[in-house]
Amino acid sequence: xxxxxxxxINALSRSLQMLEAVLVDREGRSVAxxxxxxxxxxxxxxxxxxxxxxDGFLARISGRQLGPGARLLRLLELIDEKQIIAAAAVGKLSxxxxxxxxxxxxxxxxxxxxxxxxxTGPRADDLFxxxxxxxxxxxxxxxxxxxxxxxxxxxxxxxxxxxxxALTDRTITDPAQLRDELVCIASERVAFxxxxxxxxxxxxxxxxxxxxxxxxxAISASRNSSSPGPFNLKELxxxxxxxxxxxxxxxxxxxNEGGSKGP
Numbered sequence: 001x002x003x004x005x006x007x008x009i010n011a012l013s014r015s016l017q018m019l020e021a022v023l024v025d026r027e028g029r030s031v032a033x034x035x036x037x038x039x040x041x042x043x044x045x046x047x048x049x050x051x052x053x054x055d056g057f058l059a060r061i062s063g064r065q066l067g068p069g070a071r072l073l074r075l076l077e078l079i080d081e082k083q084i085i086a087a088a089a090v091g092k093l094s095x096x097x098x099x100x101x102x103x104x105x106x107x108x109x110x111x112x113x114x115x116x117x118x119x120t121g122p123r124a125d126d127l128f129x130x131x132x133x134x135x136x137x138x139x140x141x142x143x144x145x146x147x148x149x150x151x152x153x154x155x156x157x158x159x160x161x162x163x164x165x166a167l168t169d170r171t172i173t174d175p176a177q178l179r180d181e182l183v184c185i186a187s188e189r190v191a192f193x194x195x196x197x198x199x200x201x202x203x204x205x206x207x208x209x210x211x212x213x214x215x216x217x218a219i220s221a222s223r224n225s226s227s228p229g230p231f232n233l234k235e236l237x238x239x240x241x242x243x244x245x246x247x248x249x250x251x252x253x254x255x256n257e258g259g260s261k262g263p
Contacts (some may be wrong), residue, residue: 011156013150014040018048022058022066030064066178082108084219085208086117088249093219096242098233103222105129106208107142109150112158114143117217128198138164138178139171141193141205143219147178148185149207149215155182171196190236200224204231206243211251219243 021034029037035045049066052058056071067075089106097104097120106118113134119127129135137143137158147155162175172178185191194205205220221231221239231239 001141014038014044015048015052018045019052019057022049023050023068028065051095068102080184081210082117082216084195084253085246085250087217088253089208089217089246090118092242092245092249094120096221096238097124097262098128099159100221100231102220103127105142105222106217107140107146107217108217109137109143109146110134112137112161114146115139116142121200126224135197136164136167138162139167139193139196141191141222143218144178144185144191144193145205145207145218146215148182148191149176155179168195170194189240193222194221202231204236204239206236206240208246208250210247211254219246 017038018034018040020141021038025034031045031049032042035042038045042047049058053060053066053069056069058066058072059069060159073148086106093106101122103119103121103124103126105116105120107114107116108117114137115134116129116131119129119131135143137147141202147158150158159175159179162173162178164171164173164178166173166174172181181191189206191205193201195201195207197203201222201224203222205218207215208217208219219239220240222237223231
C-alpha cells in the first residue's frame with residue numbers, strides 16, 4: 001500500500017497490468033486482443049511484452065502463446081503465503097516481546113516439522129531456537145497448535161507415526177494422549193509446552209487464522225525457569241490480541257491485493 005501523496009509510475013503500473021493479463025489469459029489471445037481488453041495502445045502493449053520477454057518475466061511458449069519466464073519463476077520461489085504472514089507479524093511480535101519481557105516466536109509447519117520464521121525479545125539469544133531451525137511438532141507449543149488445525153486425515157496420518165521420542169520426562173509420547181490434547185487445543189485455541197521440549201522451558205502458543213479459516217502459522221511466548229513465574233491470563237490475552245492484530249493485517253494485505261487487480 002503506497003503512502004498517501006506518493007506519486008506512482010504510470011508506465012510501470014501499465015507494464016504490471018499487462019504482465020498479469022498475459023498470465024491469466026487462458027484463451028491464447030494475441031497481444032493486440034489483450035491490449036484492447038486493457039484499453040491500451042497496441043504498439044505500447046507490444047513494446048511491453050517484448051521488454052518482459054527480454055528481461056525474463058515472460059517467455060514465448062508456442063506461436064503467440066506467452067507464459068511465465070524463468071526470472072518470474074525464480075521470484076515466485078522466494079515468496080510464499082507464510083512469508084506474507086511473517087511480514088505482517090514482525091513489528092507486532094517485537095512490541096509484544098518487550099511488553100511481556102520474554103521471547104516471542106512465529107512458526108509454520110513444513111514436512112511435519114515446525115519451522116521458526118520470526119524470533120524476538122529480551123534474551124532471545126539465550127533460547128536455543130533460531131530463525132530457520134526446525135523442531136518436532138508434537139512437543140512444542142507452536143507445533144501442537146498447527147497439528148490441532150490440520151485436516152483430520154493429515155492429523156491422523158501424523159499421529160500414526162507415533163509413539164514419539166521423549167525429549168524430557170514431560171513430553172507427550174503416546175499418540176492417543178496427544179490426540180486428546182490436540183482436540184482441546186482446537187477448542188480452546190491455545191497450546192502449552194510445560195517443559196516438554198527442554199527442561200525449565202515453558203511456552204504458550206495461539207493460532208494465526210487466515211481470512212479463509214486456515215491456520216498456517218502460530219505465535220508463542222517462551223520463558224525459562226530463571227524468568228519470573230508462568231504466563232498469567234493477562235499475558236495470554238495479550239498474546240491472543242497480537243494474533244488478532246496479525247490476522248487483521250493479513251486480511252488488509254489480501255484486500256489491497258485484490259483491489260489492485262481491479263475488476
